[in-house]
Structure formats: structure tokens, C-alpha cells
Amino acid sequence: MVQVILIIGLMLMLLGVYGFMQSKNLLKIVIAFTLFNTGINIIMVSVGYLADAKAPILDKLPDLNEIPNMVDPVPQAMVLTAIVIGLGVTALMLSYVLKLHQEKRSLDINNFKDLKW
């Protein structure tokens, strides 16, 4: 099960990579980037996941025996943070796309090569 998730995450990530290498449309690139991020997040979650384990939610002082049966909370916390950050980045990217579109009325990345050499 864990492996499946891992592979799905990897696939998503590679899909994202393929996306922003192949696509010429800025919006699609942003979407590909989101895919890439999602893939990474899934991979991260899968790393901390233990099959048949408990959710790491502590409402009382944990029993020491239970701890190995809990899912590692750190990756999940990290994923949460990463998602937030990813959201921020995506938002900023979209605002950039907006600016670029206002400038040239186009989303084709080949139109944005003013800086070179």
C-alpha cells in the first residue's frame, strides 16, 4: 500500500516535470508545477505512513507502548507546511502570469525571452 502511494507520488511528480518541460502555456506550466508539488507531498506523506497504525493525535499522555504504532507525525506536519508554502508559491506564480499576460496579451512562453545572454 505504501509503495503504491509512493509510486503514485512519483508518477505525479514526473508528470509535473514532463508538464513544465513540454508545455508552452504559462498556465499549464503552473498547473504542472502544482502537480509536481502534489507528487512530492504524497511522497512525503508516504514516507511517514505506517500501515494499520494510529493517527498521531494525542488527547492524553501517550502510552509508551503505543508510540511505535502511531504514524510518524513529523512528515505530516511537514506536508502541511509544504502545502501552505506551495500554495503561496502557486499564488505568486499566478499573479506573475497575470502580470505577464497584461504585458503581452499572450501566455506563450516563447514570447517572454526579452532577457538573454
Next chain:
Amino acid sequence: MKQLVEIIQNHFPINDIDLRKKSLAFISIHQNQAIPLLEWLKTTHGYKAFVLLTAVDWIEENRFQLTYLISNPDNFTELGVRVFIDREKAEMVSAHHLWKSIWVYQRELKEMFGINFPNSPRVNESFILEGWDTIPPYRRDFDTKQYSEETYFPRPGRSTNDPAKHMKSKLYPKD
């Protein structure tokens, strides 16, 4: 030569045709037609080489005669083109655009005869004479003997004999 002259006749109004020999002829043409004729001869009949330009002062007829002698190096013929210009208004169109070397002749004629060639290179500079300030010496109304006597301190006592008479009187004193 004859054929050539005939051909020329067909194109230009020429007169005074003077066929000297197989390879030499002289023709006369009006002042205005001369340069076009020369150019035509140069471009279409191979008279590429300019030989000389000279002038004669026909003071009695009150005109100068200019002779352009040009040559065809392909068949070794020469053609003299004569032009008569007014002595009072001695001026002729320059031909230095046809032959570069002609400017020397034109400069000399300017100095010696006072014939002007407007726009010819360096035509107003002195050529042989430095600082000549009277009428040009080759004009026939210039009296060279009188000028020399006035200018060059003739040695008194010099007597001059006509060589023919002198020799005759020496050799055949009786006659």
C-alpha cells in the same frame, strides 16, 4: 581612309577633306561639333590614342586653327580634325575628359596663343614661361624681335645676315 571619311560624312557635317595618304587624312569641322566627333571616333572607330593638339594663327582670316591629331592603334591610321575658332573670342571646349594627357597641350596653347580651355586642369598656370605679362608670344601680332630688343640689352654692333644672301655674296661675290 576614304571609307571612314564617308562614314563620318554621313554622321557629321564636315568639310575641307584632305586625304594625304592611305593612313592619314585631315578633316575640318565646326567648333561645336568637334568634341562630339572626337568622342564618336574614339568610342566607335578605335581612335583611342591622342597624338597631339596644335594651333595655327591665321591672323589674316582672324581665326585660330586647332588640329587634333588622333590615331587608331589597330590599323595604324591617323586622323587630323581641324577646328577653326574666332581669334577675338579664342575659346574652345576642353577635351580632357576624353584623353587625360590633353591638358598639357591645352595649357601650352593657353600660354602661347591665349586660347582658353575652360575647366581644363591647371590651365591657368604658367607652363614654359614664368611670369609672362604681355600678349602671348605665338600670336602673330607679337613682334618677337622688337620685344627682344626692348628687353634683352642687344649688344651694339651686332650685324645679322640672311644666311643665303650672305653665303652667296661670299662664294659668288660677282653676282
Next chain:
Amino acid sequence: MKKDFDKDALSDMYKDKFLAPENEIRFVNAPDGSIIEVNPLDDYFCQERPKELKPRKGVVEKFLNWARAESLWVLGFGTGCGSIEIPPLSTPRFDMYRFGVQMRATPRQSNVFIISGYLSVKTLKRAIRSYEQMPSPKYIIALGSCTINGGMYWDSYNTINRLDHYLPVDVYIAGCMPRPEALLAGFGKLKELIKEGKAEKANEYIQNLDWYKANQKKIIKDWNMPDYNW
């Protein structure tokens, strides 16, 4: 032996109708930005009037004259058709070197100037210049009748008749043309004159400089040089 001459001619001396553009007063920009006036004739030529150089006295002068007579250096300047008679002098047939006569290429080192034949006005100017550049004592040999009375060019509009009106002549060699032998004889005569101390024409020229200059300037209208060419 001062010669008479027309004083009025002097007034013409400083007229130069045909002043060359190079000799006109010009204004140039100096490197420091000021504009300076250049008068070529005054600035580039020595305007000093030559002085008469008296011979020494007595036996010294005799000895020096002997040396001068035996060492005649001829300026290699052929003015007219007679100059063709000069080269044979250095051939084995005539061999002028025997007599101490040698050719020099520059007037600074020559004593003898052979005016070889007719002188056109244009050449006269050069001859005067060369003569004046020669160091004194200097001698002129006039070759051929053209230099005496104009010869066959006596009525030419451009050839002088009498050389002695323009330059002082020591020895005339008559003929049209004189042969090289005559020229050698002329050298012999010149040597005699020098040894006798009679060849002082260079001083005579300076004594009568005004007269000579007036004559020269009368015919050389395109003067364009200082009065005396040092």
C-alpha cells in the same frame, strides 16, 4: 669699376607681380592656439646683403690664387645646348682632371660655373641662384656666342642676349658651338687670370649688386626669391 644704372629701376625691385602663393604672407595656428604671421621670404631666407670680400695682400694671395687656379671645381649645371660639350672633358681624350678641373654636384662646393650656351629667362633665374650660392671666389665661363650677344637666339622673346648684364663673366668662349678643346683652352685662360689676380668678378658682382639686380628683375618678373640667395 662701378657700373651706372637707372636708379628708378630700384623702385621696381620689391614689386613681385607673380608672387607665388607659397610666398604670400600666411597666418597659421600655433600649437598654443594663437595665430601667428609667417612671411616666407623674410622668415625662411636670409635677407642679409652680401659684403665685398677683399683679397689678401702680397705673396699669400699669390699662393692662394695658385692653389685656386689648380683646383677648379666646376658646378655640374648645364644651362643650354653647350652642356653637351662638358661631359667629354672627363673622357680619356680630353681628361680635364689633369688640369685640376673636377666636377661637383653642388654649388656650395664649386668655384666655376660654366654657362653653357643660351639662357632662357627661366634658366637664368636658376643660374643666378646657383651662382649666388657658390662660395667666393667664384668664376663664370660663358660658353658659346649665345652668352655673348644672343647668338642664333638673338631675337627670341625668351632668351637673353648678353650674359654680362646679369652675371659677371670671367672668360668668354666664342663659337657655336665651341668644341671641348676650346673649353679646355678657356680653363687655361681662367687659370691665367686667377693666377694674375684678375679674376675678381665675384667682388665686382657685389659692388654692382644693385645694377645686376635691376637688370635681372627687369626680365625675371616671376622673381619669388630673396634678393640675394645665400
Next chain:
Amino acid sequence: MDYSLSRFLYTLLGLFIVMNWGMLMSSTMRRIIARVSGRIGIPWYQPWIDLIKLYSLRSQITHGTMFYLGPVFRLMGGVGLFLFMPMIYGSAYFMNYSFSGDLILILYFQFFGMLGMALGAGEGGQPYSAIGISRGLSQFTTIEVPMTLAVISLAIQYDTLSITEIVKAQQGSIANWTLFTNPFATIAAMLSLLGAFGHSPFNLVKAPNEIPIGPPTEYHGTFLGVLRTNGAILHVTEAALFMNLFFGGATSWLELILKTFFIYFWSVFVGVVFPRFRIEQSVRWFLKWPTLIGIISILIWM
């Protein structure tokens, strides 16, 4: 360091002999040239007469101080060369001031006169002078190449740079002359001598009839007299240098006269035969065969 009066007087005497021999030699050579072309030529005393005449001219001009000093430098070059050259081997009187410098001094003192002449002529402002000097300098650069090589070869051979020592080593028999012990160096040097004496084919410097007479075009009278005096001294002294280096030196004035005559004659001989080289031709020529021979002369001794 002998500064005595007697040495000074003997040196003056030597200078006088050398000058007069130089004059006689030049008139003799000119007579020889005349005979070659079938003429009689100048009287043998002509140089003296010319000199007297030059010194006795009445009018003179000068272009300025350097023009004036040029002949002084030039004559100083010749006289200096004489002063530092041992003329008669074994004579106590005619070694001049050669104790103050060796061969290198002699080689470099040649430039003294040249430089002065060049400057004096330069101030004359005469274009032909400048042309003559530029030609002379160009040619001189390469004339000296074979000479240098030969001198180096000699220095290796004799292990000294002192001319007296070199002469000393050649005494005894003719077979001891450098001419026989070091023939390549001698050939190189003798080819270089052709240029140094400036006879045809290497007379483009003065090039009579082309650029009137090159550097001294403006010189006349006394100045020219000084230059001619120098010429007489210089020719003998330079010939004496070659004599000292390659032909066993001289033990008496007679020997000196004979040897210098033949050394000088060599350049006249060649000059009569060959026409004039252009400057680049002579430069190339000197850099070709004479230089090669000079290199060989060193290689042999290395």
C-alpha cells in the same frame, strides 16, 4: 697613463704622417682608377691643393651651431680612432693612447664621427643630406655584422681584445697572420671593409650624381676641408685596424704604408669593377654571404 708632452708630440707627428699618407694614398688610388679608364688622372699633389683652396675660400655660410660642430665631431672621430689605435707595433712612440682602450673602444669610436656628421648635416636642413644619412645608417648597421662576427672570432682565437696583443700573436712569420690562421674571419672582415670604405658598390650614401653628394651637400670651404682632412686620416686608420687585426700589424712606417695601401686598394679594386647597389640590396647582401662566413668563422673556434 702616460700624459707626457713627448707622447703628445709623437702622436702629433704620427697624425701628420698618417694624414699626408692618406692624401697621397687617395690621389694614388684616383690615379689608378683613371688609368683603368684610360686617363692620366689628377696630379699626385691634387689633394693638398684642394685642401689649401678649401681652407682659403673667402665666403662661408653656416646653418647653425650643430652645422658648425658636425665637422668637428667628424674629425674628432677620425683623430680619436687614430689616438686609440696602436699604429706601429713595438714602437714606444707610435702606440698613441692605445693604453686607454681596446678593440671595443675602437669599434664604438667609429660612431662618434658618424653621429656628429649626421647631426651637422641634419641641421643643414637639406633633404638630400637626410636621405644620405638614412642610407648610410641603414647600410652601416649591416656592414658591422660580419665585422662583429670576425672580431668575436678573433677574440676567441686570441683570447684577448687588446689590439697590441693580437698583433703580438701574429709576429714571427707570415704564417702567423690571422689571414692564414683564421681565414674565414678575415674574409668576413674584408667584405665588411668594402662597405666601411664606401666605394662602389656600396657608395649609395654619397651617391654622386644622384643625391648631389649625400650628407655633406651643404658643406663647403673650411668645413669641407675639415671633412677631407678627416677622410685622409680615417682611411689610413681604418686600414691600419684591419692591418693590425688580420695582416700582422706593422713594425715600421714603411710596412704600415704598404699594408694599408693594399688593404685600401682592395676596396678600390672592387669599386672599379662593380656598379652601385641600392640600399636594400646592400643590406641584404651583407646579411647573406659575409654574415654566413662570419658565423662559420665563429663556429670553427667555438
Next chain:
Amino acid sequence: MVSPIYIIVIALGIAFSLGFFGKSKLNFAGILVLLGLLGMSFISGQWLFAFLNDTAVNTLIFTAGFQPPYSISLQMGLNEAVLTSMVNIAGLLGFVYLFRELSEKGIHLLMVYLVFVMSMNVSLMTRDLFNLFVFLEIETIALAGLILLINRKEAFQAGMKYLIASGIISGFLLIGIIMAYQSGGSLNIDDLIRANSSIGKISSIAGFLILVAFILELKPFPANGWGIDVYTAAHPGIGSLVSAAVATTGLYLLYKVLPIVGPQFNDYLVAIGAISFIGSNLMGTRQDNPNRLLGYSSVGQVGLLTLILGLAPSLGNQTLPIVFSILVSHFAAKAGLFWISGIIQSNHIKDWSGLRSSPTLMLLFGAFLLALLGFPPFPSFYGKWELLLTMGGNQQYTIVLIVLLGSFIEAIYLMKWLGYVIKLERVEIPRENLTLHKQMPIWIMGIVLFVMGFLMNRLNNYGASIDYLPLVFIFLLFVLDFLPVAFKNTLSIGGLLFYFIHLWDMVTDDLIRQIFLVIFLIGGILTFLAGYAQKGKRPGFYPTALLMYFGLAGIITAQGMFDFFYNWELMTVGSYFLIIRGKRSMPHAYSYMLFSIGGAYLLLAGFALAAASGAGEGLDALQAISILPEWVYGLLAVGFMSKTASLGLHIWLPGAHGEAESDVSPMVSAILLKAGVFGLVVLFLSIGMYNPSAERLLYVLGWVGALTTLMGNMSAAFQEDAKRLLAYSSVAQLGYILFAFTMMTQMAWLAGFTYTLNHFLFKAILFLIIGAIVVKLGTHNMYQMGGMIKKMPFSFIAVLVSIIVIGGIPPLSGFAGKWLFYNAILEKGWYFQGALIFFSGIVAFLYLFKLIYSVFLGQLKDNHRHIKEISAWVLIPSYLLIIGIMIFSAFPKEVLLPISEAIAPYFGNDALVWEGTKAISHLGYWDGTTIAIVVGTAFMLILAWLIALSAKAQKVEQFNIVFAAERPFRPETTHVSYNIYAGFHKAVGFLVTPVVTSFWNRMAEWTLDLAGWGRRIYSGSIQNYTIHVFFYIVVFYLLSMGGY
């Protein structure tokens, strides 16, 4: 002590509270931010101060009340204190600089700015890997926001590229972190390090991904198109932060995570750094957009620092000081340069010439560029020296080569830029940008640079040998630059004189050093005398000239390699600024500087190699080279020869000397060239007379010297420009000197010293006088001069004496040199070189005659008719030098005897035997005094005779010449001077075909072509750049992990 956690507190607190301010209170908001930044700087500064005073210890601050790994910990150690201080200062100054722009944009950007600075602080301090990631992302986002500060399409594009690329990088970082966590069980860096070092538990792929992510954050060449674009398009104020603060942070982060991945990546780091350093600098050579150029330079510098980090194992505990010294130079210089760029606001480096209107900015600009190149007295100099010496000591020669090559390529474009700024026609800069708040940050950065240079000097063990007195004096003169020339001149002369006396004690027992000290400082005073003839204020002249002279003096008194090189570089900088003062000097000064830097780097390489022998760092260590001695000597010799302009390295000299100002030419020709000679002297003395390992080298150098002589003299003969002629003459004379010294016998060294002295004497005279004449006549071309002897008799005499000395004509001192020389050659047995030298010695007459004839003799020209003699202030030093020549000529023994005794310990004392005034060698003899007496007497006699005979000669004018019976019309056409050696040129002109010049031109062309070809990878497309990043990762992976 305020806890560093308050940095975050202040930043976040103010950022949040900013939300309360409306548009109307923007200024107040700005001031609040400023106060916040001040507070942050204060906190870090306070820690730094404490650490420097040893009153603080490494402190870990735990957040949330837990210990790691359960919480995030911040560390405040010395490193962090230093770096946060740097970042905060950059942030503070950057904010001051950007105050107006940021305030105009509203509070949001103010917030972003605060967060940006804060994020860098935290990422520097944090010890938690994931926290690091988070703040890195925050930094990225904040930066992307700050890029929007200017409203241009380029900025938008750059921001977009930056976001995408760093998004990908952070993706990989995230994977790396999670994998590290999985294998190491903790996110705390210390735990991870422990885990890795004890049981190797960190999986290699995790380590690789973390490492590559942090490397890519540093924008390594060639996967850095997105980074370069940010530099190009962002506001320069932001660019400065990116270059100074972000790069600093990134480097430290890399340093921080390095232990996690273990030492196996060090070699790859070195390679990456090297590629980045060389490649990026190469790309910079074709750049003319200042911001982009600075971007390339930043990448290059960071590459160098990466390389050094990778070298940590061999550098040991030197690593951090070296890194810091280079980093702080980069930090201050780049920040300053970007800020200046913001003031200039131009897209082309040629427009920066407007800087000249502000001397302070100009000074700082020069200082920044020189600091980047590692010139003293800036900190990077010490770093590079230490780095190279250590590397050389460890025999890691490739590193030495890479560092020097990269630095040289960097110099190519930086020096070109400097030249443009100094010389190009002034393009006015917008005055409204020259406000205090824009300039003050730059000033502070400049001060930081100087202070850090001073501190670095004091902190390392070389400090004692550096004399700061001259630098203070130079600074004083810079401050007094508004005063008239006469005052500054007097002050400078006084300074030199004082310094001369001051230094004389140090060299009393060393004649060789005394000679050079006299040449350098007394020569300097003499050339300064000519300065009184100058009018106006000559801004900048005196500080630079003194810098050169003090550098020269420092070379002499140097005891160790370090202070030798230090002063060498000072002298190079000073002379560069002197040379570039000439009207048309820009390209020549540029080539001078490139050759000088190249030469200096060769010296550095030589010293580095010498360090391998482990004989210490004193100059006497050169005597005991055991490892690669031929290389050491060769590198040093070629390095010195770049200064003496030997064949192959001479092409800078004619232009540099020929186009320099009239009194600068003698300084650089007669004096400066002797620096190279002194170097050679020191080197050859170290080599010693019989050193088998240098024999071949000396032989080759001897031929080089001989050929240099020939080439120099020939080229001089064909020059029409008077000063260039003299310049080529210098080349040739230096060829003689080099040749003499390579012979390594006492006689040859005597000749060498004679030549050195002579060349100093006559070349100073010639350049002084010809230079003054050139100025006076307004032309360099000799054929436009002529006839000056009548106008300038004193100059003529001086020139005449000089050329007699050059020509070696007896009786003047030039002949002493020649005589010794040929004796030495014959003794040594280098016959063919000797013949060549003799030949070129005669060729010298060609140019000597041409010089004196064309200028002084011949025909006087129209426009020179009213010229007067040149200024007495030029003639006085010339005649003082002539007196020197005369004394040397008449009493050679008094000079030569002490020298021969001074060099006797090295070469034995059998060259010359003196008999009275007569010198006797093995081969010949020579008596200078007698010759002088004999020649003088004879000359006077002849002169008297001629005067007696022809005193009455009529003085005539210049046109009274025989002219084939004609008369000259114009002096111009009568003066035969142009190309007078045409015949000679026809015969042997092929010898002076400019082979060397075309070789170097070809090299320059190829370098630029390579750069032009290489930078095509920066196609401008976002996709390409992402592909570069992937490709970089893949290649790096394959090379490092794939077993290839």
C-alpha cells in the same frame, strides 16, 4: 545580551503591525521598518561584538520549550553572528537605499522586505533542516515579491523564471529532507551529522539531493539563467541584496549541510566551483549590461567560494578565514556596485563614465572593482594569497591554475569597465539620484571594505610587515586634491624625500637595494620636479603617482614574498591609474593592466609553487627550491618580464608609454620598468651562479633578451611617433638588461647594473624633454616637428647627451655598459647572442638619429616659429640627471667598484682588476677617465682650429639650401623624416611584422568568441532554464553517484 530570537520577533511584529498603517502614514511605516532593521542589526552586531571579545559562547536557542529533535533550535555562534550581521547590515543599508521606492509602493512591500531580511537571518541560524527549507521558501517568495518593485516586463519575466526554477529546486530539497529524515530519524542538522558520521545512516541519495539543491540555490554556472535574469531585471537595490546577502546566506547554508552529506562530495564541490568561477567569468567578458555583468561576476565569486569550501580538508582551519576574506570583499563590493548601478540607471557599462562627476563614488567604484579582483589592501587579497600559497604548498597546482585563470578572466571585463569609466566621454548621470540616502550606503560599504582590509591585515600573521604610513599619506593627498598643483607637488616631493630617508636605514648594508631605492625614490622626486610645469589641479594624479612610488619602495624593502607581492600589486594599481591619464590611453592602459595582472598572477603562481618546497615565505626561500625549481623560476621570471616588457609580453608598452602624459612617461619608463628589473635581480640572485636546474631557463631567457633588443630597436627605427619610438627603445634597453643578468657572471652583472643606471638616467631625460616638446608642439609625429634646435637649445643638448649614452659612444657612460657587456659575452661564450646584440646596438643609431634629427634638426615648421624653450621645471631635473651621467662617465670606477664588491658574494670577484682608473678584464682593458680626458682635449683643439678658420661665416636661414637650383617652398615638404628608413624596411622589415601583437589579438578574439558562443545557452526561455537545472542534477548525479 538580547536573544537572537528577537530578530524574528521584531521582524514579524513590525511586519504585522504595518497592516495598521494606511496609505497616509507611509513615511511613518518606513521609519518603523528602519527602526526594526536597526534593531535586528543591533542584536546581531551585539552578538558579533561579544564573540569578538570572547565574552559570548556558542548558544543554542530552543523554541517552543522543547529540545531538538522535537523542536526547532536556533544557533548563535561566531559564524552566525558574523553572517547575520552582514545580512542585517546589507538589509539595513539596502532599505535606506530603497527607502523612497519601497515607501512609494506601499506597506506591502515594506512587509515583504522585512520578512525577506528576517528569513535570511533565520535560515542562517536555524539548525533544523525543514525549518531551513521553510525559511528558504519564504525568502524565495519574498524575493519574488521584491522583484516586482520595478514595473517592467523584464522584471516580471525574471521573477517568473526565478519562481519556477527555485520551486523545482525546493521540490528536490524537500524530497532530500524527507529521505534524510527517514534514514536519519531526525530533522536536526546536528543529529543528522552525528547520524551520518557515526553510522553512515543518511542515505546517499538523500544527501545528494540536499546538496544539489543547496548548490543550485547558489546559481552555479551553467544552470543559472534564471538567477542571472534576476540580477539583470530586478531593481539594482534588490540585486545588491541578492548578490550580497542571499549569496552569503546560500553559501553558509551549503557549508552548514555539507557535513550531513559527508566528505565524499568535496572534490565535486571543487569542480563545480571551478566551472562556475571560470565559466561565469568567461561569459562576463562579452557583457555590457552592468547589472548582468555584476550577476556573472557574482556567480563567479560564489563559484570561487564554493571551490574553497570544497577544499576545506586540505585547507584545514584556514578555510573559514579565507572564505570570509573573499566573501566580505564580494559582499561589500557587489552591494556597492549594484547600488551605484541604481544611481546610474543605464543599460550599458559605457554610460558609467558619469561617475567621474563624483570623486568619492569614483574612488569607491575603483575600490570595489579592485577588491573583487583581490588587490591589496582589500580583504580578498589576503584570502587569495593564503589560498594559493596553501594550495601550492600542498602541491595542488590545478587549483592554483584554476583560481588564477578565473581571476584573470574576471579582470578582463572588470578592467575594461574601469577603463571605460575613467576615459570615455562623460555621460551625465541623473542628478536627482545623487541624494544622500542613495550614496551613504555605498560609502559605508566602501568603509567596510577598507576597514575589513585593515582588520584582515592585522588579524593574520603578515600584518607587521605592511607599512600603513604611505597609505595614510596617499589618503591625505586624496583629501587635499582640491589644492593647486604646486602645493601638492611640494607635498609629494617632501613625502618621497621623507620616505627615502626613512627607508635608507633599512638598506644601508645592501648596495643593490640602495641603487634601486635611489632610482625609484630620487628618480621619483626628479620627475615630480617636472610637475611644477603643469597647470591646473591634476585631480587624482598625486595619490596614484605616490601609490606607485610607495609600492616601488615597498618592493625594495620587502623581506618576504607576501609583502613583496603586496607592494607589487600596489605599484601595479598606481601605475595603471597613472598611465590611463593620457588622452588616448584607454586601450593601452587596459592592455598594460591585463599584462600586469597576468604577470602578477604568474608571480603568485611562482610563489605558490615555491611554497611547496617548504622553505618558508621569506624571499630567501627562493634559494632553496627543491620541488619543480625550473617551474618556480620560470613562472617568476616570466612574471617579472611582463613588467620589463620582454619579447612576447611587450605589446602593452609602446602604447602605454607613448600615450601617457608628458611627465608620466618618464615615471613609467625610466622608473617603473626597473621594478621588473629589481624582481629579476632578486630572482637571479636567489637562483645563484651555478644552479643546474635553472641553466636551461637562463639560456632561453638570454635569447629572449637578445631578440627583445633587436625587435625593440628595429621597431623604434620605424616609428613616426616620438614617444612610441622612445617606448620601443625602452623595450630594447630592457632586453639588454635582461640579457646581461641572465649571463650570471660578475662582469655581466656589472654590465647589467650599468645599463640599468644608464637607462634610468637617459630615458628619464628623453621622456621628460620629448614629452614636454610633444605637449608644446601639439603633435606626437616627428615629421611634423623639426628645427627645434634654434628654439630649444638646452633641450637639444640634453637629448644629444642622452643619445650619445644610448648609442654607447665613448667617452660617455653608455660605452662603459657596452664594454662590460661584450667582455661578459665573450667570457660567457654566448657569441651569437652577442653578435645579435651588437647588430641591434647599431640599429639603435637609426632611431636615435631619427629622433634627434626629426625633432631638433631639419626644417622648422610654420606654426612652430614662435615656440619658446620648454619649461625650466623640465630642464632642471634633466640637467641634474645629465650631471649624473657626466659623473658616471668621468669616474666609472667610483660606481663600478662598489657594485662589483656588492655582487662579489654571489659571483666571485674576478671580473675586473683596477689599475688606477683603468679597468682590466681577462680580455681587454678600458680607462674611462683617460678616454674622457683625451677626447675632451682633442675635441677642444679641433673646435678651436675650426673657429679660427671660419669665424666669419654668414648665418643663413633654413631655406638657404642648395636645392638643385630650385628653392624649397614649404618646410613640410622639405623636411625629410617620414619613413626615412624605407630602404632598410624593404630589406629587413619582415623582422618587425607584428607577430606577437596578432598572437595576443587572436587570443583575445578567441576568448571573446568562446564567451559569445558559450552564452548562447542563456536563451531566455524559462523551459530551457528548467531543463538546465534538471540536466545539471542528472549529470551531477551520474558523475558523483552513478559510478561514472
